[in-house]
Amino acid sequence: MSYNINKLNSNDPTDDSFSALDLASLITVSNPADGEFLAKASTDWDTTTLTAQVQPIYAIDPFSSYNVSLYWYEQNDNYIVYKDKEVVRDTVTYLDASGSYVPVSNSNWFQSLFFSGAAFNGKTVIFEASVAPYSQTTMRAEVQWVNGYTNTYTPIGPPSKLHGRGHADTVYGRFVGTGSDVYISLKFRYLTSSTAWLSGGVKHRAEFIIIRVYD
Amino acid sequence: MSHNKIKVGDSAPNRESEVTVNFGDLSDVTATSPADGQVMQYVSASSSWEAVNAPSAERQYIWAGGKAAAYSDSPALNPSAGQIIYIWDDTPINTIAGATLDQTSGNANTDENNWITDINLPAGKYVFRVQTMFEFSASGYAAYAIRLYNGNALITNNGVVGESRGINYGPSNSTSTGYYEFGSTTRMRLKLIAVSNVDSVANQGNTPSEYGLIYIEKLS
Numbered sequence: 001m002s003y004n005i006n007k008l009n010s011n012d013p014t015d016d017s018f019s020a021l022d023l024a025s026l027i028t029v030s031n032p033a034d035g036e037f038l039a040k041a042s043t044d045w046d047t048t049t050l051t052a053q054v055q056p057i058y059a060i061d062p063f064s065s066y067n068v069s070l071y072w073y074e075q076n077d078n079y080i081v082y083k084d085k086e087v088v089r090d091t092v093t094y095l096d097a098s099g100s101y102v103p104v105s106n107s108n109w110f111q112s113l114f115f116s117g118a119a120f121n122g123k124t125v126i127f128e129a130s131v132a133p134y135s136q137t138t139m140r141a142e143v144q145w146v147n148g149y150t151n152t153y154t155p156i157g158p159p160s161k162l163h164g165r166g167h168a169d170t171v172y173g174r175f176v177g178t179g180s181d182v183y184i185s186l187k188f189r190y191l192t193s194s195t196a197w198l199s200g201g202v203k204h205r206a207e208f209i210i211i212r213v214y215d
Numbered sequence: 216m217s218h219n220k221i222k223v224g225d226s227a228p229n230r231e232s233e234v235t236v237n238f239g240d241l242s243d244v245t246a247t248s249p250a251d252g253q254v255m256q257y258v259s260a261s262s263s264w265e266a267v268n269a270p271s272a273e274r275q276y277i278w279a280g281g282k283a284a285a286y287s288d289s290p291a292l293n294p295s296a297g298q299i300i301y302i303w304d305d306t307p308i309n310t311i312a313g314a315t316l317d318q319t320s321g322n323a324n325t326d327e328n329n330w331i332t333d334i335n336l337p338a339g340k341y342v343f344r345v346q347t348m349f350e351f352s353a354s355g356y357a358a359y360a361i362r363l364y365n366g367n368a369l370i371t372n373n374g375v376v377g378e379s380r381g382i383n384y385g386p387s388n389s390t391s392t393g394y395y396e397f398g399s400t401t402r403m404r405l406k407l408i409a410v411s412n413v414d415s416v417a418n419q420g421n422t423p424s425e426y427g428l429i430y431i432e433k434l435s
Contacts, residue, residue: 017221021236022243023264034259047257050269126276126430128344158281158428160389161348163378170390172344172428174278174308214274214310 055212058092058113060085062130062208068200070134071103076151078102078111079131079143079186080198081209091119092211095183101149103198112149112185113211120177124214127157129186132168132206134199139165142190145173149185159189162196168206274434277314279307279331280346280427286419288326290319294413300347300359300405301330302427311433313337313400331429333364337400340434343371345391345405348426350419354379355412360391364402370395373408384409405429 013019023029027045029038039048064085073079080097094110102111115125127145141162146153157173171186188196221228228234239246246255249266256267284303291301307316317333349357356377361370374391375384407413 013221019221019223020242021223022241024243026241032257032259032264034257036257038255038257038264126278155281158346158426160346161376161426169388170344170346172346172430212274214276 055090056088056210057090057125057213058086058209058211059088060207060209061087062205065204066200068198069104071198072194073103073133073141073188073191073196073198074193075188075191076101077188077191078149079129079133079188080104080109080111081207082109082204084108085204085207091116095149101151112183115177115182115184117177117180117182120182120213121179123177125175125177125184126212126214127171127173127184127209128211129171129209130168130207131160131162131171131186132204133162133196135165135195135197137165137195138192139163139167139195140190140192141188141196143169143171144187144189145171146185146187146189147175147182148187149183153185153187155189156184274432275311275314276433277307277309277311277316277334277429277431279304279309279316279429280424283421283425284329285326285421286423287417288324289330289416289424290327290332291416291419291423293415294349294357294407294410296407296409298407299332300407300423300427301332302347302405302429303330303424305329307331307429311336311431314431314433331405333402333404334361334429334431335400335402336397336431336433338397340396341394342432342434343391343393343395344428344430345371345374346389346426346428347374347405347423348376348389349410350414350422351377351412352414352418353412355410356380356384357410357413358384358387358408359405360408361393361403362406364404369393370403377411377413379411381411 032047036047037050066082078101080102093114095112096107097109097111098105131143142159144155144159145157146155156175160169160171162169223234223236226234226236226240243263245263246266253266254269255264258265280302289301292298315335316331319330320328322328358373358375360373371391371393374389375387376389
């Protein structure tokens with residue numbers, strides 16, 4: 001009997017009984033490229049690349065419309081959103097449309113999104129929204145993401161202007177959680193009176209909101 | 216001769232002929248002292264797998280602007296096509312490794328510092344979103360976009376503001392957006408593409424900076 005018959009996996013030993021063993025002797029490693037990582041595949045291990053991903057924690061469906069009567073916004077009102085339009089909602093909750101800063105009180109709509117201090121402490125949250133209020137006449141409006149939902153608030157991004165009739169624009173905001181609970185709203189920081197309306201119909205297909213967290 | 220001479224990888228048997236092979240004993244693996252959470256990455260230069268820190272899942276980005284500062288303190292010339300648009304930010308967010316924002320500095324009048332002049336991005340894939348606003352002397356428009364410093368090529372679409380955009384610049388959105396892939400570090404600037412009745416720099420107040428935003432995401 002010779003030690004040379006001791007194979008390790010499919011590897012024969014050398015004359016001095018040394019059995020070389022590499023990763024490919026144990027698992028399938030098909031032509032790895034520089035920088036690739038090792039990952040479990042369905043039935044074996046294989047190589048893969050890794051891509052950083054940021055999942056949305058909140059998004060509304062821009063393709064739905066709904067029926068609602070006309071209600072006009074006023075300066076300092078919050079842009080309200082129909083709850084049933086949401087397609088993603090993780091870890092954020094609502095503040096219903098109610099009180100002095102909404103065009104109409106209705107629990108089917110929300111005026112602000114709530115971020116708990118504990119869940120978002122130290123996390124960066126980026127807001128992106130396309131707003132499209134209905135206007136029956138020439139309108140001048142400025143909409144801005146803010147921390148707060150009353151007339152006392154802190155801007156968290158640049159305002160966007162809406163001119164004339166039938167215009168939409170995109171509004172961006174960013175905040176970093178400090179451990180305190182916050183309400184984030186889309187605020188009409190400026191509005192010519194009785195010109196921007198909450199309305200029904202397909203106009204709202206111009207709207208979207210996407211909120212992402214950068215850990 | 217003893218079977219105890221048999222070695223597997225770098226591991227020799229003990230007196231009971233037991234061979235304990237560790238992951239790091241494999242001939243193409245370098246993982247002498249891997250730390251908790253490290254992953255194995257292939258390095259073609261050494262044809263080996265090495266233990267490295269897991270890549271961050273954090274998306275890298277630049278966020279600058281949205282702050283009020285008098286545009287007359289910027290280096291801006293009176294607005295016309297081709298002029299640079301300056302966004303002010305004393306604490307811009309830049310988490311993109313290797314990216315830099317060139318800003319004015321060293322001026323005795325500190326209000327003239329911190330105006331972003333150039334954006335320098337390392338190789339990679341990026342999504343751009345840029346906004347601003349201007350004051351107008353009469354009904355008009357301003358169109359803007361990011362252009363490469365070398366060659367002046369456009370890398371975002373036109374963002375447009377103003378109440379009278381005409382058939383050339385309306386319908387339009389204030390957000391200039393784009394996607395671009397760079398093979399090496401590349402310098403770029405936010406520039407005016409076309410203007411109509413944009414007021415003088417002296418009459419802009421805080422508007423271009425307060426409404427200004429540079430938001431760039433690095434995808435990979």
